[in-house]
Amino acid sequence: MIFHPSALLTLYPPLDLFASGALKVDDIHTLYYEQSGNPKGIPVVFLHGGPGAGAAPKHRQFFDPQHYRIIIFDQRGAGRSTPQGELRQNTTAHLISDIEQLRIHLQIDRWHVFGGSWGSTLALAYAIQHPLRVLSLTLRGIFLMRQQEIHAFLYNMRSTFPEAWRDFVSPLSAKEQDDILKAYYRLLTHPDKTIHLPAAQRWSAYETACLRLIPAAPAEGNTEENNNPGYAYAIARIECHYFVHNKFDPDDYLLQNIHKMRHIPCAIIQGRYDVVCPPVTAYELHQRWPEAQFIIVPDAGHAASEPGITSELIRATNAFRTIKA
Secondary structure, three states: OEOOOOOOOOOOOOOOEEEEEEEEOOOOOEEEEEEEEOOOOEEEEEEOOOOOOOOOHHHHHHOOOOOEEEEEEOOOOOOOOEOOOOOOOOOHHHHHHHHHHHHHHOOOOOEEEEEEOHHHHHHHHHHHHOHHHEEEEEEEOOOOOOHHHHHHHHOHHHHOOHHHHHHHHOOOOOOHHHHHHHHHHHHHOOOOHHHHHHHHHHHHHHHHHOOOOOOOOHHHHOOHHHHOHHHHHHHHHHHHHHHHHOOOOOOOHHHHOHHHOOOOOEEEEEEOOOOOOOHHHHHHHHHHOOOOEEEEEOOOOOOOOOHHHHHHHHHHHHHHHHOOO
């Protein structure tokens, strides 16, 4: 286990795109993607969280723009991809296929892969199937989508954030609270906007409230994402859909298949007080993958925006600049 107590690294300055586009991946879904940084640089693909959270301009800033060709895209149903919140033909297998379609579309042979939270899940699943396409993995806030982790999200966060959990389950009866996932899936897939949108906003608010070691002040938490009903709709609906329908079989599929990619350079970065994706999951991943760097940030929760997490992510992407495509 490693932690670097030296001066914190901060995000690279904001940067403009040099290209963007829309990639139609099937008869339903069209993905938004963008490129920034060095057009002739070493490619890196950013896999956002959620599932359903979408990407943002700040995500370009984890990478040295002089070195990297930075590729960011919104996964099915998320962000600027269309249709927003769409659940049909939206599975982990579809998302892995989309990453490959995008790689081929952009004429990239191999690339670095960066993912946090659900993005770490997808990065691992992609690397298991396509290890020869991956130059390195930078993983943050590890989530393996096992049943125990889904249960922890729905129930165990109550012990640390009881008021947020109270608000989360307030629309549910006592009986429904015994199966929160089933109850929320019913609400989030209801065709009536007056039913599914308040449920989505409660789901999103619950997750947001639990992200950081020190919860954001009202002004800090008043982000465009949190105020955007479309964001809440997509992340809540797609997360719930994945928790119900897209669990791995077997439950520990990712851990069982780590041997397929242990040759890939990897940094595992985890906040000590992450209650959304508890550190025990990152620890178990490292136990299966001892060659990977395992970095515990002692003063952080889950959010990539926390200073210690940001610093270690940038330290990792800077270190991987030595890898040639």
